[in-house]
Amino acid sequence: MRIGIAMSRERPNWPVRRLTRALETRQCEVITFRLKDLSIHMNSESVQFLLPRRRPLDVNGIILRSIGGGSTDQITSRISILEALEFSGVRIFNSAYSHRRAKDKLATLVWLAHHGIPIPRTTVTERLAVAVAATKRYSDIVSKPLRGSQGQGIFRLQEPDLAFRIFKILQTANQTILIQEFIETPGRDIRVFVVGERIIGAMYRYAKPGDWKTNISRGGKPTECTLSKDLESIALQAAKAMKMDFAGIDILESDEGYVVNEINAAPNWSGLQKATGVDAAEEIVDYIFHQLQS
Ligand SMILES: Nc1ncnc2c1ncn2[C@@H]1O[C@H](COP(=O)(O)OP(=O)(O)O)[C@@H](O)[C@H]1O
Ligand SMILES: [Mg+2]
Structure with a gap:
């Protein structure tokens, strides 16, 4: 089995290194690359995907960690190349359009609302x-x-x-x-990590004192969260509505109940792992193998 990981930087970051290790321990060959380095040659009968030094991208599946930044042209062309890969039989986790949708806050809210999932006004x-x-x-x-x-x-x-x-x-x-x-929360939000149709872990993210943003990257503190049936159901519905293979679902506790704030298509799980001991890399890789073999 050969799996590609599309990432934003030249060097693999922590989640990419963890996924690589989990894949390699299952005797899988891993090709890490940036979508900005992937070219397409095509006509109506055939298509070829080339990495630098004319190296063909020959993989069974791709884990999409990042489309990378850039102009509208650069981003839309990378999404189209991902779709061409999907048409050629390469399964992408999360699929090109699910990833794109989750990256776009308006697209996400439109889809969540359409599926009857509560969102902030x-x-x-x-x-x-x-x-x-x-x-x-x-x-x-x-x-x-x-x-x-x-x-x-x-x-x-x-x-x-x-x-x-x-x-x-x-x-x-x-x-x-x-x-x-602005939703008055108890100074925290809830991050639920979904892989396939399963919740693998959840945490509260407490904003650091004096702040209201709960992002771990800006000092938010993770602690384990035991989910009620309601929360489980909202998170699973949101992941399903957005057609995600895996996702971090962020939920705010408002006076009027839970609202889904956003969906992360390529979440980092170092905070979750610290708070719960769950290693999402193993779960994601198990899921991908199961999908590719079924
Ligand atoms: N409407 C809101 N009301 C209260 N807090 C919010 C609201 N929107 C975002 N936040 C807080 O700000 C953080 C970052 O916002 P978010 O929409 O998740 O953007 P990002 O993609 O940059 O993480 C959230 O994790 C949450 O703690
Ligand atoms: Mg966020």
């Missing part, structure tokens, strides 16, 4: 007047980039004049405005 607009009106409706809001991670570029806007100024800047920079009601 959200407004997305390119119109300044609409954004300003929404600010008044929600009173306490957060503004987020459509694509982003680690809590970067997300801020709370309690002062209407500041909100106006920020929206104006976003508009001038051709950015779409995404605003959401």
Whole structure:
């Protein structure tokens, strides 16, 4: 068996190293690469995928850790190459479009809402007047980039004049405005790790004192969380709605109940492993082998 891992950097990061080790202990050959280094030659009868030095990408499956950053052209062409790989019989975990959807906060919310999964009240607009009106409706809001991670570029806007100024800047920079009601949580969120149709572990992520963002990368503290049946059901429904092979499902506890905040298509699990002892690499690799062999 040969498995590719698509990653963002030239050097493998911790999750990629862990996945590589789990694959290699199962006598699997691992090819790590960046999608920016993958080229496609095609005509209507055949297709070839080439890595640098004309090395063909010959794999049974690919773990998609990252599409990588870049311009709209670069990102859309990488997604199309991934789809061509899927058409040629290579299974991608998570599939190209599921990964893309999860990377896009609006696409995620549209899909979750469509499947009846509770989400925070959200407004997305390119119109300044609409954004300003929404600010008044929600009173306490957060503004987020459509694509982003680690809590970067997300801020709370309690002062209407500041909100106006920020929206104006976003508009001038051709950015779409995404605003959401700020949800008063008990200073934490819940990260549920789903692999296949199974929950392999869950944790609370407590924001560090004085902060409200719970991302581990910015000092959030993980502790084990035992899920109620309700929470299990929401997390599994969200993963299924988004057609994920594996995902980190982030849930906020609001006054009105649980809401799904986002879906991570390539979550890091070092926090989860610390809090629960669960090694997601083993679970993901077992799942992939099972899928490829069935
Ligand atoms: N509407 C919200 N209300 C309260 N807290 C939020 C809200 N949206 C995000 N947060 C907090 O900010 C963190 C980062 O936001 P998130 O939407 O997950 O973006 P990122 O992709 O950068 O992690 C979340 O983990 C959560 O703790
Ligand atoms: Mg997040």
